[in-house]
Amino acid sequence: MATYQQALTTLSQAQHLPLLNQIQRGIEKEGLRCSPQGIISQKAHPKGLGSALTHPSITTDYSEALLEFITPVFGSAHETHAYLNIAHRFAYKHLDGELIWPSSMPCILQGEMSVPIAHYGSSNLGKLKHVYRHGLWHRYGRVMQTISGIHYNFSVPADLWPVLAQLDGVQPDDANPRVMQNYISARYFGLIRNFRRNSWLLMYLFGASPAVCESFLAGRNHKLDRLHQHTLYGPYATSLRMSDLGYQNNAQSSLMVCHNTIERYVTTLGRAVTEPVEAYEAIGVQDEQGHYKQLNTNLLQIENEFYSDIRPKRVARNGEKPLQALAKYGVEYIEVRCTDVNPFLPVGIDVPQMQFMDVFLIWCLLNDSADIDESEYWQIKRNQQATVMEGRRPGLMLERGAASVGLQQWGLELLDSMADLARTMDESAGHTFHTDALNQQRLKLADSSLTPSARVLRALQESGKEFAALTLEQAQQHRKTLSENLGQDVSKQWAQMAANSLDEQAAMEASDTLPFAEYLENYLRRG
Numbered sequence: 001m002a003t004y005q006q007a008l009t010t011l012s013q014a015q016h017l018p019l020l021n022q023i024q025r026g027i028e029k030e031g032l033r034c035s036p037q038g039i040i041s042q043k044a045h046p047k048g049l050g051s052a053l054t055h056p057s058i059t060t061d062y063s064e065a066l067l068e069f070i071t072p073v074f075g076s077a078h079e080t081h082a083y084l085n086i087a088h089r090f091a092y093k094h095l096d097g098e099l100i101w102p103s104s105m106p107c108i109l110q111g112e113m114s115v116p117i118a119h120y121g122s123s124n125l126g127k128l129k130h131v132y133r134h135g136l137w138h139r140y141g142r143v144m145q146t147i148s149g150i151h152y153n154f155s156v157p158a159d160l161w162p163v164l165a166q167l168d169g170v171q172p173d174d175a176n177p178r179v180m181q182n183y184i185s186a187r188y189f190g191l192i193r194n195f196r197r198n199s200w201l202l203m204y205l206f207g208a209s210p211a212v213c214e215s216f217l218a219g220r221n222h223k224l225d226r227l228h229q230h231t232l233y234g235p236y237a238t239s240l241r242m243s244d245l246g247y248q249n250n251a252q253s254s255l256m257v258c259h260n261t262i263e264r265y266v267t268t269l270g271r272a273v274t275e276p277v278e279a280y281e282a283i284g285v286q287d288e289q290g291h292y293k294q295l296n297t298n299l300l301q302i303e304n305e306f307y308s309d310i311r312p313k314r315v316a317r318n319g320e321k322p323l324q325a326l327a328k329y330g331v332e333y334i335e336v337r338c339t340d341v342n343p344f345l346p347v348g349i350d351v352p353q354m355q356f357m358d359v360f361l362i363w364c365l366l367n368d369s370a371d372i373d374e375s376e377y378w379q380i381k382r383n384q385q386a387t388v389m390e391g392r393r394p395g396l397m398l399e400r401g402a403a404s405v406g407l408q409q410w411g412l413e414l415l416d417s418m419a420d421l422a423r424t425m426d427e428s429a430g431h432t433f434h435t436d437a438l439n440q441q442r443l444k445l446a447d448s449s450l451t452p453s454a455r456v457l458r459a460l461q462e463s464g465k466e467f468a469a470l471t472l473e474q475a476q477q478h479r480k481t482l483s484e485n486l487g488q489d490v491s492k493q494w495a496q497m498a499a500n501s502l503d504e505q506a507a508m509e510a511s512d513t514l515p516f517a518e519y520l521e522n523y524l525r526r527g
Helices: 004-011 017-021 077-092 124-140 160-167 178-206 262-274 278-283 322-329 351-366 374-390 407-429 433-446 452-463 467-481 488-511 516-525
Strands: 024-034 058-060 066-070 150-155 211-213 225-228 231-233 310-313 333-339 397-400 403-406
Touching (some): 004 351, 017 407, 024 077, 124 488, 150 351, 178 262, 178 351, 178 407, 178 433, 211 452, 225 452, 262 322, 403 407, 407 433
Antiparallel strands (some): 058 066, 150 333, 397 403
16 A cells, blocks of 8 residues: 555645545434423424435434434535535524524433434334334433534545555456445545544544533533532543443443454444444333334344444445445445534534534545554554543543553644644645644643533533533523524425425325334334
């Protein structure tokens, strides 16, 4: 494989430079609906938003109250952000006084059963999604599924691959497209390994969940301190969302999924989807009345149950499961899953953060990436957990191979190594936004008080307000920001999308003839 510097030098050449301005990205952003008092909503998904099952841009995640906004794929961070803004503004027209909670850690909860599980109608696919969520309830609890996040979907332009392949001495074979497909997958898995080694940096820079309402942890063991009467926090925490906070029995904790090759990934994750677990067998698949409690009794009901900070992805077709599609067609894009919702931003993320993400991910792609052995696998986990729980502690040391290194020192070294890439990406785009975004992150490493997590704690301490009260105020401010009327054409377009999605769900329900038990059996048999 060509070195990072060789790849960067090649991509800096005039004929290849435009490729760095053709990165594709999309966002999935979650946010709980809550009452004007900051309590989780008990209302159904607003009909004006369309069908949560079939709408391409507004759906629900675990809970009926947990909105999820999905952007299409865009060639520009600004376009992606603008679409996310419009989706929020359209949603607010139909929320009937409710608010979108602007933090990763949830609003006020009133026990397990105050978290309504999402409904998707009477189609077999809708029932499958609902039963899967019932399984998550019985395995991990409903409360644990109320945490919100942002997923960043990323891919590089198709024309970049032949350039990198030539550098690496790989010859495309028109008669055998799998040669290039396998090469692309291998490079994406190299990106994933470098990402996993260094994702602690993202959790430090963008973690925004150092505190939580005590209602989230009612009756659960934790090691957090008490800040106010109803607010718990970690004094140096960056992202409680990415910790194992509150999980009592997590069968996944010992699960090792291998990212060294696509074959090993499919095999190790596939094994978890077929391996029965005694504790889940004790729960059973159905209750005495025949109601489904989970899809099956395996370690993972489906692949999506695997919690990871990054996933290789391929859009499935013809009813295939995600792993089947990945094995058959290779990696199409990657999904970054470790991003907190920033409560200071109206839609939870801004353009500079997205542009830094692009630099970080291209850097992960272009750098050499050795396989991750078992020892490094657990070292990566320890570094992540140290960062999410103690990331702002002065002098915090992380493990790098056999040595220890200060978080700040290592972080600045990483940013220094990305500087030339950021400049090259700016040259490609005709601006300085990537370098500016990089320099913003440099300031956070020099001064941890500039991180979102420190800003959250400072606001809580200076205001004397509870986490729920302060976050509710932020939600109200964001609603004002997002209350600007949409243009007539845009409103009409989004209203039509909502209506079309309801029609599509009705058509699915009308065409289903297979009993659900048979549908589920067929689904689980595939792959």
